[in-house]
Structure formats: C-alpha cells, structure tokens
Amino acid sequence: MNIKLCCLLLIGLFFISFLNAITEVVADVPDLNIFQEDFDYFQKTLRESHPDIYTNLPEPAFNHQVNLILKELATETDTLHFLAKLKQFSHLLGDGHTGPFYYKEETLFYPIIVCWFEEGWYISYISKEFAEYVGSKIVSINGKEADEFMSILMTLCKGENIYWFRETVSDVLRYSSNLKLLDLAAEDKALHLVVEKGEEKKELILKEVERCNYINVPFKGITQYQNVPYWGKALPSDDIYYLQFNKFRDTTSDNPEEEFYNWKSFLIQSFNCIDSLKINNLVIDLRNNSGGNSKMGDILLSFCKLPDSLATFTCDVCISELMLKNYNKELEEVKKMLEEDLNREIEDFTMPYVIKQVDEGIRWITTEGYINQQIGTLGQNLIMPPLFEGRIILLTGYGTFSSAVMFATICQDNGLATLYGTPTGGKPSCYGDILSLALPNTGILCGVSYKYFRRPDYTRDPSDSLYPDVWIKINPEDYFSGKDTVWGKVREDIQNKAVPEPREL
Template identity: 25%
Template sequence: MKRLKKILKILLVISLLWSTVSIVSYFYWENQNENSQKRTSIKQEQQVFTKEEVITDLREYKEKLESVHPNPYHTITEKEFDQLMENEIARLTDEIDRKELFLVLSRLSHSLMDEHVTVDFPEEFKTKMIKANTKVLPLKVEIINNRIFIQTDLTHQIPQSSELISLNGTLSEKLAEKVLNLKSGRSEKQIAAYSSDSFSELTYMLYGSSSSNKIQYKTNGETKTIDVEGMDYEDYLEEKALINAYTISDDGKTAFFTFDEFDDIHTENKLEDTIDQLFSDIKQQGTANLIIDMRNNLGGNSKYGDQLLKYISDKDFSQMTSSVMKVSDTSRQEIMNYIPAFIRWMHLQYVIPMLRPLYTQELGSTFTIDFDMISPYPKSERFNGDVTLLISERTMSSASLFAGTFRELQIGAIEGTATGGYPEHYGNVSSIYLSESGMAVQMPTSINYGVGGSQPVMPNQND
C-alpha cells in the first residue's frame, strides 16, 4: 500500500511538472508569436525606405535563399544572380517606396525560374487598397506568347477573347514584358499563367491606381478604343474569387466539381467538409459520373488531394514518393509553427519522429523523407462511377501533383491541355519576412518527388 502511494505521488509530481512546463511553454510561444507579428506589422506600415535599408533587405533575401532552398541556382549561376542584384542596387535612389521594393524583389525572384520562389502581392497593400477604395483594372486576361487576351471585362464592354493592343498608351508587348518579369516559374507557360492571374495587381504596382483607362483592343479583325473605369479593389477581389464547389445535374447522373484551390482561405466553406459532402450527395443520388475541374487550380495543400483520392482510387497511393529537405533555422521554425504551443518545449524528434534529422543534422545539410502508401476508403464509401479530370496550363503545384497521381493510378480520363506544373518540384514553402521592410517572400525548403516525374502531366488524348 505504501509503495502504491509512493508511485501515485511520483506520478502526481510528474503530472504537475508536465502541466507547469506545458503552460509556461504555451504562454512563452504565444508571447513570442505576438511580439513577432507586432514587429512585422510595424515594419509593414513603413512606406518609404532608405537605400541602405533596401540593400539590407536584398542581402538578407539572398542569405535566406541560400540557407533555405535545396538548390537555388539550378537555372542561373550564383555569379549571374549577384550581377542582377548589383544592377538592381545600382538603380536605387536615395529613397525607395514599398511598391518599388516589391518590383525589385519580384524581378530577382523571376530570374531564379522557380514557381515557389516568389513575392506574393503583399497583404499590407490589399488592406490599404480596400480601405482607400483603390481602383484597379477590371480585366481578367490570359497572356499567350507575350500577347494579352481579355478573357473577361468585368464592366461588360469588351468582347471575350479580344486582344489587348495598348493600355493607357503602353503597347501590350511592352506591358506583357514588364508583367512577365515579375513572376517566376519553370517554363514560359507557367510564368504566363501566374502573371495572368495577378495582372490587375501587377499593373497597379507598375503604374498605380486605374481610375480611368484608355484601352485599345482588337476583335474580329477590327481595332477599337474605349475608356474603361477602374473597379474598386474589394469588388474586383469578389469577382476574382476562387471556387471550390460542386453541382449535380437535375437527373442526378453527373456531378461537376469546380476545384480552384487546394485550400479554403478564399472560400466560404471548409474544403474538407465540401469534399465529404460532395461524395455524400453523390452516394445519395446514385450519381454515375464525376467531373473534377482543376483547370484553374494553382495548388495549395496536398492533403486535400489525399482526401479526394481516398474517395476515387481503388488502390493504395502516395502522391509523393519522397521529399529531400534542407536543414535550416527557417525550416525548423516553420515546422514549430504547426506544433501546439504547449508542447513546443519538447525536442522536435519526439513530436514528429520523421523530421528528427531537421533537428539533429547540421544546418545546410539535407535529408530524405520517404512517404508511406495511403489506403483508400472502403469500397462502400468510395465513388465507383466514371471520373474525368480537367487540366490546363494553369494546373500547378499540388494540383499537378494530384494529376500525376490520378494518371499513374489510371483512375479515369484526363482532358484538356498539359499541366503548367510538374509533379516533381521544389515545395514546402516558407514565408520569410524581411527585417527592414517586413515584406514577405516565399521560398521552398525541399525537393518533392511526385508520382509522374519531372514532366507536365498530359491529357489522355495525347497518349
């Protein structure tokens, strides 16, 4: 009995110690995160920087790139990159505003030819533009071979697929060249897709607010010129909103799933719930055909691809065979952000054993993660009808990873054009906030080896 009491006392002490350390850990990390966010927010309020501040950020950008990226100079030599950076520095004036800093960083990222080394349109700009009712160009475009085609005029004045000839006196060829130099990618098609997607934001960064626009365009062989008013940025974002939603035909035979993003930060409903509800409704209505439209899907979190594949594959699968990750302080911190604050006091290898090398190996080294196969849902829960996947040059990153797996498993027909993304790509992106400006830059921390290899995924008709 005495021994039992002693054991219970020891367990109580251990429990209290564990609880105390966990509580302290929680408040410590929460305080750290809050302070870090405050520092970044203060920096992001600053609109003008000295030349020295910008140079500090550019040097930090290069330092972070080399410490985080598994192979930053895979298409350009370090010497060539250094020369491009020195050219940008030589053009700096004594004072540089936030827009110009964005343009400088974007041009440097473009030179690296990696879709995951990028400077996304800054959130601090979005917030200010919405508050100020800033006007932007109300066009959705597609850039093809340095020509700009208007897919949608949100003011309904310009016919669809008209070719843009000039914008406010700037010839479209010159405009396309400038815009394309602000986005990165492994191919010209990939760069064009990302540039098209951000066209209105990029023209704002280049030329400012678009309250009134003189647009010259060509349609049916005829050239016309009209004045087009700008659109409030908030309204533009609503029109541009991504869609993760489905419809089922009146007869219940066909379901059409518009899958624009492997995430739900821009959509009303949780993506995981949307996918589950889709297959619940399909089962209830006895739907025989499922069409998954990923023609405008630029990627996101591949876990949603796993969830979808569990419903439509009858074989075990893994979208990635392996991932080679580079050890860096940035990667360690990025992983820590996914661990609940109350257990961050534990060594990383005890929390996520597969990432033990990230914590134990030397900075700058790499290690390989091999992925286990994932089992699909039981046949009674799966969709057993015909599945068709729609892809295009705007199918990128995690979406191309999914397409490669879909093709490898021979789940169904693939229609459209070759994906812009590649199943094998640099990924696991970290957001890095530069110390002087607080501007966010995105950099990959690993090489992901996806099913399907290093080439774009092709539709079936090209077999």
C-alpha cells in the same frame, strides 16, 4: 608576330572575363540603405532555407543578379519599386512559391482583366462603361504590341512555367507602379489600349479607379465557376457526377474536432449519390484550383477503388533556422520526426542541411489501411458508400497549380485518371511547402519553399508542366460565347465511349 600577340591577348582577356563571370561572388557593400538591407536579408535567407535555390539560376548568375540589384537599390526611395525588384528577382528562380506575397498598399488599379489564347491577348473582364469590348482582341498597350508588352510584364511574375505567367500577369497589368518600373507607363498614367472589335479598331483609355463593377462572359451551364472551395452535381442522363474542386481548402468545419469534417461529409454524400444512381464517370474540374492542403486530394482518392500499391512523391527537405522558427520546433524534434517518416537514422548535421529522399527506383506505398487512415472516425457515424470503381476524368488548365497539380500528377502517374484540358500552371515535380518571413525594414511578407516534391514516375522528368492526355485548344470565339469546349469534349467522348484509357506507369 604582332597579330599573333594581339590574338593571344584577346584570348587571355576573354578567358579572364569568362572566369570572372562563372566565379562572381556577392560584393561587400558598406552602409546599406533600408532597401538594400532588406534585399540582402531576403537573398541570404533563400540560400539558407531553400532545398536548391540554384536550380533555375546557377550560383554565379544568382550572385550576379544580387550584385546588380544591390547597386540599383542604392538610390531607391520607393517601397513599391523595391517590391517590384523583389518580384523580378523571384521570377528568375523558377519557383512559384518563393518570393514576396501579395502586398496591399496600392489603392488604385486599372479596371481590366485580360487572358491569353493562341490568337493573342483578349479582354476578359472590364469596367461596366466598356462592357461592349469584353472579348475584344488587344492589339497594343501604351503604344507597344500587346504580346511584347505582356512578355515584359511577366518578368514580375513568380512561377514555374509560361502557362502560369500568362495566367497571373493580368494582375500585374492592373497596377501603374509595375508599369512605371518597367518603363511601360503612359505620361498621363492611364492605360491606353487599341483593340479589335469586328473589323474595326478602337482606342480605349482606362484611368485608375478605387473600385469597379466588372463585366465578363461566364460559361453557360453546369461548369460555370462558383466561388466556393468545392461543390458537385449528379448528371444521370450523361452518366456523370461533376465535381468542381476550386480550392484544396475545407469550408468552416461543423465539427472542429474532426479535420476536414465538411469535406469528408460532402464526399460521403456525393459518393452515396453516385452509387445510388449507378453513375460510372466522375469528372473532377481542377481548372481554377491553385492548391492548398494536399491532404484533401488524399481523402478524395480514399473513396475510390485503388490498386494494391501506389507510386508516390518523394521529397527533399531543407532544415534551417527559419524552418525551426516557423514550426516552433527544436532541431532534435524535427530530426526525430524525419527519421520516423523516412524509416532511417539521420546522422548529426549542422544547418542548413538538405535531407534527400532518393530511392533506387520509384517509391511505392501499400494502400492497405490507407482508406481508413484518411476517413478517420467519420465512417463510424455515417453510412460509408462503396468504393467508386468507375472512370475518373480530371479537367486541367493554366490555373491548375501547386497541390492541385500534385493531385493530378499522382492520378496520371498511377493510371488512376484521364486528363482533359490544357497544360497546368505548375510542374509535376516542384518546390513547395512555404516558410514565411518578414523583411526587417519594409515589413514586406515573403515566402520560401523548403521542400522539393519529386513526381511518382520521375522517369517522365524534366517536364515544365503536367500535360493532359487530351489537349484541347480553346479558341476565343467559343470562350466569349460562354461555351466550355473542354466540358463539351468530355461529354462527347463519354457518350461515344471514346475516353482514352489512363496512362500506365
């Protein structure tokens, strides 16, 4: 009898604990300090301005994290530590556009950049005095196995998948305040690395610096990265026009009255060159493109022969006070704009309010008039090239993010292009379009997504990344010898007429 009673009591206690866990609410904390006030403002703004802040972190878990952080901040006195707490919280949200922006207060940093391969973590850039160790595998950092150390650091990265965390965690490694918060810092504040070079191991001790000259091994040949938004070159002997598209941002306009004037002028010259040389393969390199204004992708596609209709993104929009403030609009103005865009009447609502754009099936748009709409008046002043009817190949990588992923997604979902490379750092369906806010006490600038973009072929969701049609493993030996494995495979497949046909919708 006693045993049965004990069992019943245990079950009852477990049920009560479970019920408390799934119904936890944010505790009312009196007399908040400045960091608690800022965090409370931040989390409340996310709830009011994001289309679905609980997607990756359900509301009970969200509330639990808020309570934990408010409690931890009760004794906080350091702004950089507070910033790291914001980053940890944002990491859990699974949205690469929501969280604190870059905050420049630290003037000292460790002179190193690392990168990930399946074989482990390697030194990609390092200060000149350690130049011989570029390409060395990292065995341990501050006494911890390298993969374990970097995995802990990733908790300070906001993003949508493991590929983006691996791509961006190197910047977290460079600042000692991040290591200190996570109990990863060495007592002498230096960064202690054990690396493998050949068959021997060596300890490197990196101290913080104010500036440094980095040493790295760039790709050899045409695909070497250039720090400009875009550039291109014809390679007639390979039947390729190579376009390195690094940012969805135009250069300073030569004609302020025409939006994206330089980009359109560049594309007219490029496609005229393609036509004159009868080039059949357009290779667009998006591997270092972290996004920007998605209209630039629309403009690029308008130079290509498109099907009569395209499947396009649908979008959910959160209307909030912050959204109106960011755009300096009245509610009625926004409502009217959305009614015109969605082609339907929107009933009166109170904010915050999420307008969902969900059709019964895939949303199609006609491409008639699409080209002229994107080119604008530029076509009246310059000789427009014929529409490109050849093959489009996109190169993607872990650094492909935001608008660059959206561009690649619309190409893959509509069968417009074949993708080569590695998975993207962003999801094909994602949150985006950022509203900015400044925290009232610390002034730290943060962003919050107010839209959810649903990929054209939503039947392929859920997907943590846009995966290439030809997934190419990159090994450190090739990379650090300056060999571009992805580019080599593309050239080989074009030469052998072995490029896979794009996927069909």
